[in-house]
Amino acid sequence: MPDLIAKSALEGRSLALGGVTLAEVDPGPITSIALYPGGTKTAAKGLRTLGLAMPGPNSFIEKKGARIVWTGREQAFLIGVAPPAIEGAALTDQSDGWAVLALSGVAAVEVLARLVPVDLRLAACPVGTALRTQVNHMNAVILRTGDYGFEILVFRSMARTAWHEIENAMHMVQARAGTKI
Amino acid sequence: MRLTCPLCGERDRREFYYYGAEDYLHRPSEGAPLSEWDSYLHLRDNVAGVVRDLWYHEAGCAQWLVVTRNTVTHEISGVELVAERAK
Numbered sequence: 053m054p055d056l057i058a059k060s061a062l063e064g065r066s067l068a069l070g071g072v073t074l075a076e077v078d079p080g081p082i083t084s085i086a087l088y089p090g091g092t093k094t095a096a097k098g099l100r101t102l103g104l105a106m107p108g109p110n111s112f113i114e115k116k117g118a119r120i121v122w123t124g125r126e127q128a129f130l131i132g133v134a135p136p137a138i139e140g141a142a143l144t145d146q147s148d149g150w151a152v153l154a155l156s157g158v159a160a161v162e163v164l165a166r167l168v169p170v171d172l173r174l175a176a177c178p179v180g181t182a183l184r185t186q187v188n189h190m191n192a193v194i195l196r197t198g199d200y201g202f203e204i205l206v207f208r209s210m211a212r213t214a215w216h217e218i219e220n221a222m223h224m225v226q227a228r229a230g231t232k233i
Numbered sequence: 234m235r236l237t238c239p240l241c242g243e244r245d246r247r248e249f250y251y252y253g254a255e256d257y258l259h260r261p262s263e264g265a266p267l268s269e270w271d272s273y274l275h276l277r278d279n280v281a282g283v284v285r286d287l288w289y290h291e292a293g294c295a296q297w298l299v300v301t302r303n304t305v306t307h308e309i310s311g312v313e314l315v316a317e318r319a320k
Contacts, residue, residue, distance in 0.1 A: 109240045109294075124294045125240060125316065169245035184241065186248065186292045 061151035061211035067219060070226030072157035074218055076211075077203065080132040082146040087126040091140025098138030104130075112182040112195055121182045123193060129205075151211035155218065156201040159225050164194070164202060166221040174199060188217050234307075236300060239314050241293045248292035253277075255285035255299055258315065281305050287315070 066075035085106075087095055092106070099105055103115045106128055112121040118133040135143050155163060164172050167188045171177065181196040190213065193205040206214040234246040254277050261269040281304055288298045299318060301311035 110242065125296055125314070169247060184293050184295075185244070191292055 061208045062153075062215060065215075067222070069219075069222040070157075070159060070229055072155065072159050072163055072222050072225065074215070074222060075154050076215075077152045077154045079150070079152045079203075079205075080147075081130075081134055082150055083130045083135040084123070084142075084144045084146050085120075085128050085130055085135070085138060086142045086144075088140050088142065092126075094140035095138050098136055098141075099130075101136045102130075102133065107182070110183055111180055113180075121193065121195065123182075123184060129193075149208055150205050151208045151214070153204045153206070153211075153214060153218065154197075154201065155204060156198070158200055159229070160200055160202055162225050163218065163221045166224060167217055168194065170194075172196070172202070187214055190214055190217070234309075236288065236298070236309060237312050238290050238293055238296070238298065239312060239317075240296060241290065244290070244293055248290060249298075250289040250291045252287040252289060252297075255287060257287055258299070283310070 060076060060078060062076040064076050064078070066073060085095065087106070096105055099120070102118050104113055104118060104120045107113050107120055107122040109122055112119055119131040121129045121131060123129050129146065161172050161174070164187075168185055170183055170185050172194070177183070177196050179196050179198060183194045184191070185194060186192060187194075187204060187206065190206055190210050192214070195203040195205070197203050204214065204218075235243050236246070236249055237243045256273060256277065259273070261273050283301060283303050286300050286302065288300050290296050290298060297315035299313045299315055300309060302309045
């Protein structure tokens with residue numbers, strides 16, 4: 053087998069505008085864990101080896117570089133580590149299917165407010181929240197990773213579109229920052 | 234209009250897709266008379282009042298939902314997961 057070179061969707065680019073930084077991040081392996089009927093207990097046992105559990109709706113859990121993200125009813129994404137042996141769930145490798153963008157800065161929440169139909173202010177969306185929603189018309193998973201930080205998972209095929217949408221919104225927020233209403 | 238998804242919480246209308254009456258959940262059994270199939274496929278009440286509809290949370294958790302709403306007052310009185318409803 054030839055030695056294939058893994059390439060990220062956006063070649064690791066980054067952009068800083070008006071105190072907000074947008075950057076592609078390499079999340080490592082992404083594995084979907086979808087529970088079989090009645091598989092809750094055995095899957096929990098498998099995840100315990102990483103110190104993790106299936107997360108509740110709209111949340112993610114992080115431990116030693118491993119992250120588990122709620123992505124639907126009885127379904128989660130394990131990100132950043134190779135999956136352990138897990139019984140009672142279907143595991144599928146999703147690593148190549150997603151692009152991950154990190155958006156950080158005090159005004160990051162204002163940038164996303166232009167694109168996302170959910171209240172992302174800290175009071176409504178504390179650190180540790182994971183939402184399945186839209187970035188404009190694109191389906192996305194949005195993680196609240198810090199008081200001023202988000203990570204946005206989009207389908208890899210939509211990576212450049214997502215970048216374009218967010219970059220536009222960053223320009224708007226930057227332009228607005230200098231004006232008095 | 235906003236719907237409160239049992240999993241995702243209160244979300245904007247644009248995240249959802251409307252399918253039709255709840256009747257689609259009550260598929261006639263095999264060998265049912267034609268009149269039942271006719272009713273299942275084609276006959277709907279046009280109610281001024283409380284109706285139960287199927288909605289799909291396509292931009293969220295991808296679950297089918299039964300939404301109880303009032304066509305007169307636009308009040309939404311219930312949203313349930315189809316997957317977890319009492320059979």
